[in-house]
Amino acid sequence: MSGTAAVPTETAVRATLATIPDPELPVVSIVDLGMIHRVTVDDSGIRVAVLPTFIGCPALDLIRGSIAASLAAFDRPVDVETSFEIPWTSDRISETGRRALAAAGIAPPSEPADVRCPWCASAQVVMDSAFGPTQCRSLYYCRTCRQPFEALKSV
Amino acid sequence: MTTLALPTLALDGLLRSMADDEFVVGFTDSEWTGIAPLLEEDIAMSSLSQDELGHATALYGLLAELTGGDADGLAYDREPADYRHARLLDHGRGDWALTMARRYVYETADAVRLEALVGGRWSPLADLVAKIVREERYHLMHVEAWLDRLANGGADTHGRLTAALAELGPDAGTVFTPLPDEPALIDAGVLAAPMRDLEDRWRAAIGPTFARLGLPSIPPTIDPDQGRTDHGAAFDWLWSEFTMVRGSDVGATW
Numbered sequence: 499m500s501g502t503a504a505v506p507t508e509t510a511v512r513a514t515l516a517t518i519p520d521p522e523l524p525v526v527s528i529v530d531l532g533m534i535h536r537v538t539v540d541d542s543g544i545r546v547a548v549l550p551t552f553i554g555c556p557a558l559d560l561i562r563g564s565i566a567a568s569l570a571a572f573d574r575p576v577d578v579e580t581s582f583e584i585p586w587t588s589d590r591i592s593e594t595g596r597r598a599l600a601a602a603g604i605a606p607p608s609e610p611a612d613v614r615c616p617w618c619a620s621a622q623v624v625m626d627s628a629f630g631p632t633q634c635r636s637l638y639y640c641r642t643c644r645q646p647f648e649a650l651k652s653v
Numbered sequence: 654m655t656t657l658a659l660p661t662l663a664l665d666g667l668l669r670s671m672a673d674d675e676f677v678v679g680f681t682d683s684e685w686t687g688i689a690p691l692l693e694e695d696i697a698m699s700s701l702s703q704d705e706l707g708h709a710t711a712l713y714g715l716l717a718e719l720t721g722g723d724a725d726g727l728a729y730d731r732e733p734a735d736y737r738h739a740r741l742l743d744h745g746r747g748d749w750a751l752t753m754a755r756r757y758v759y760e761t762a763d764a765v766r767l768e769a770l771v772g773g774r775w776s777p778l779a780d781l782v783a784k785i786v787r788e789e790r791y792h793l794m795h796v797e798a799w800l801d802r803l804a805n806g807g808a809d810t811h812g813r814l815t816a817a818l819a820e821l822g823p824d825a826g827t828v829f830t831p832l833p834d835e836p837a838l839i840d841a842g843v844l845a846a847p848m849r850d851l852e853d854r855w856r857a858a859i860g861p862t863f864a865r866l867g868l869p870s871i872p873p874t875i876d877p878d879q880g881r882t883d884h885g886a887a888f889d890w891l892w893s894e895f896t897m898v899r900g901s902d903v904g905a906t907w
Contacts, residue, residue: 553784554707582711582780585787610794628791629697633704636791637693653787 503573508537511544511569518564521557522632525602528561532590535581543575549586552633552653588652605638605649613649615640623647659775660837665720666737667832667844668778669727670881671766672712673738674828676728677888678759679705680895684746697795701756704788715777725907729899733892737881739827744820745887750813753799754821758871760792762828765855774842797862804866811867818868825871826852827880 515537516529528534528548536547546565550558562578569576588607591599596606600616608614615623620642627637628651635648683702689695713724741758744751767786773779803814818825829852838844846854856871863870874880899907 550784552704552707552788553711553781554703554705556703582777582784585780585784587787627693627697628795629693629700631696633700633707633788637696651791653790 505541506539506544506572506574508539511537511539511546511572514568514571515546515565518561518568521560521564522634523599523602523604525598526591526595528565530592530595530598532586532592532595533561535583539574543577544569544572545577545579547579547581547583549581549584549590551586553582555633586653588650591650599650603647604635605647607650607652609652610636613638615643615645616647616649617645618643659719660834660841660843661719663832663834663837663841664775664778664843665716666834667838668712668716668719669737670739670830670832672709672716672727673736673881674742674759674763675705675712676709677736677738677742677891678755679703679709680891681742681746682752682756685752690749701792701795704792708785708788711781715781718777725899729896733884733889734882736884736888736892738884739830740824740880740882740884741821741827743824743884743888745890747817747820748813750803750810751817751820753796753803754814754817756792756796757800758818758821758825759828760789760796761859762826762855764789764793765851765858766828769845769851770843773844778843800862800866804868815869818871822869822872823875824880826856826874826877829855830877830880 512529512534515534516527518528520526520528520531523531531551533549533551534546535549536545538545546569548558548562548565558580562580565578566576591606599606603616605613605616610625613623613625614621618640620640622641623638624641625636626639626646630637630648634651636651637646638649639646679702682698682705685698686695686702689698709728710724713727716727717723741755744755746752747755767782767789770782771779771786773782800814803810805811829848831848832838835844835847839847860870
């Protein structure tokens with residue numbers, strides 16, 4: 499780590515972060531998921547504070563590693579910290595992120611009673627299980643198009 | 654951040670009790686992975702356990718920052734007698750009814766405890782608790798549905814649930830065992846009320862549900878000041894399970 503390169507702009511750092519997919523929901527970037535709490539750039543290096551979507555998320559170390567690897571291109575010291583300063587909440591997901599999730603067949607987060615089928619938009623859906631293949635997802639079934647689907651938990 | 658001096662010893666006791674609770678309940682419930690009664694429950698128990706173990710990791714992390722050491726060392730390198738989880742969690746995995754009864758008792762008690770911590774003046778814990786509460790909501794939703802299902806599922810399930818609650822009953826209130834130097838936590842604004850008061854709140858909160866479902870009310874705790882010690886044979890076994898891998902190569906980096 500030479501630390502001699504020019505100080506990058508925060509915008510440039512954020513643009514790089516926006517290219518990193520979430521390992522469990524690769525259709526969405528970690529920026530569109532709302533996981534980036536703070537980016538600080540100064541003479542000492544680049545610091546990124548990440549909000550875990552779920553406290554025990556097993557993908558977190560992978561995400562921290564991806565951030566460090568992607569920002570290495572700036573040739574500055576990089577520090578990635580996990581923060582609970584504010585809780586990650588599902589309404590931090592951007593409109594782009596919500597659309598990408600729905601297109602991939604995962605209902606974007608909403609109160610359990612307001613979940614709509616991502617395939618046919620029907621409200622005639624039932625929650626099969628509050629728990630799904632990852633900590634952040636629940637299992638649903640659509641009575642209209644008769645398809646199972648997943649929904650992001652509303653937290 | 655608070656400007657008051659932190660009551661380190663009292664915080665140690667609080668964090669240790671919470672972290673050990675989440676760790677032991679998470680590890681016990683993870684024993685259902687692969688053998689739960691339904692596929693959905695297999696997934697649910699695995700996911701719930703992952704949440705609880707995540708909470709434990711974060712709480713051990715705070716404890717390690719406060720007192721030195723590291724989270725893994727706190728989780729794995731103590732003797733069984735040094736764990737401070739509630740005796741409620743010392744009954745072994747049991748059958749599905751015992752598991753759901755224990756989850757119900759634990760989750761409802763934990764919810765009351767978290768509520769008393771969420772606005773606390775020590776921000777590292779208050780911030781973490783704010784996040785934990787959001788996840789626990791789904792745990793409560795899950796176990797409340799199961800309590801209803803078992804209580805209303807006929808003589809067999811009602812009988813099993815009643816037997817499970819009878820077994821857990823004398824230990825049910827042990828989540829609220831008074832903590833070492835508890836007044837210091839209250840004076841420092843970390844904890845909103847004494848554990849004894851929280852226990853009253855919890856009993857009042859679950860009473861109507863038990864009455865509606867025809868379940869026996871929770872008896873007083875036996876030996877209430879010793880609710881986080883004397884863990885017994887079931888925990889000795891669990892401890893030997895969860896320390897097995899780490900013990901197989903002491904000092905290895907995983």
